[in-house]
Amino acid sequence: MKRFLNAGMCLPMTKKPAEINSRIENPESWVDQHGDFLYRFTLSRVKDPSIAEDLVQETFLAALKARKNFQGRSTARTWLIAILKHKIVDQIRKRVREQTSDKVESMFNAAANNPEDASFDDEGDWRVGPSKWAINPMKLYEQKEFMDVLYHCIGELPERQAEAFMMREIDGFSTEEICKVLNVSATNSWVMLYRARMWLRRCLENNWLEVEK
Amino acid sequence: MSHWMFNCKEVSMMVSESMDRKFPLHRRILMTAHLFMCRYCNRFKKQLLILRKAAGLEDIHEEDFGRSPSLSKETRERIKQAMRDLFPDPDLDSLNT
Secondary structure: HHEEEEEEEEOOOOOOOHHHHHHHHHOHHHHHHHHHHHHHHHHHHOOOHHHHHHHHHHHHHHHOOOOOHOOOOOOOHHHHHHHHHHHHHHHHHHHHHHOOOOHHHHHHHHHHHHHHHHOOOOOEEEOOOOOEEEHHHHHHHHHHHHHHHHHHHHOOOHHHHHHHHHHOOOOOOHHHHHHHHOOOOOOHHHHHHHHHHHEEEHHHHOOOOOOEE | OOOOOOOOOHHHHHHHOOOOOOOOOHHHHHHHHHHHOOHHHHHHHHHHHHHHHHHHOOOOOHHHHHHOOOOHHHHHHHHHHHHHHHHOOOOOOHHHH
């Protein structure tokens, strides 16, 4: 929960404080201003409308609890979307855990906790080199299947790795801030981020078809 | 692809770490030299940058806008009510105590 309290705090200042205050003084107006956008964003990742509604509600409630920590370093929408992404990944993780036996899950965690062993031989060379991804980085929002698989893969990560990755890449936290929240050393945080990224790229290559071998 | 001082495994770690902190110049030069020579590590770096961009994405595919309905009036009201239940006094100061 602590991560939600800080979500979005580290993003660059884009608006004047007065503009920010006018937007956060009436939290109920968030629902009218951003509710549909958040709902559509959720539906693009979670297919069940009732689950999507619940996630949007949880997002507004988490934002309300953390409102005093919103320092206006990002727009309200960016802040809400960051909270929502955490909620979506939590929901996907819950679903993955429900569908996976304990034995498979422990094998899964072992692989995700040490993805470099499967990727490199004893000499440190790639066992199978990364494939060329047939994707335009400038049009990622059009790559629906890629984004679906990405969220699914984040949901499969061990929880702390997923948290580290999301804090860094979604919330824009520095590694110093990640170290404080997760109570790990700087070196540990870099290793966690490395393993999360290694796992995600492998997971994407295994589950997303648009690669050139 | 073990040319230069670092092998691919080491360079992959450096590529990831370089996204989170600044390296000394000599390490950056050695990493860049390896990336110049090694297409797999170069692809790896591009993939990590795509992951970063994708994770930060806030846009929605146009199709999703067309397909997905808006929140119903009842749902909006339910969410607002839940917010009122959480903090009956919506005044900002009440949250700071």
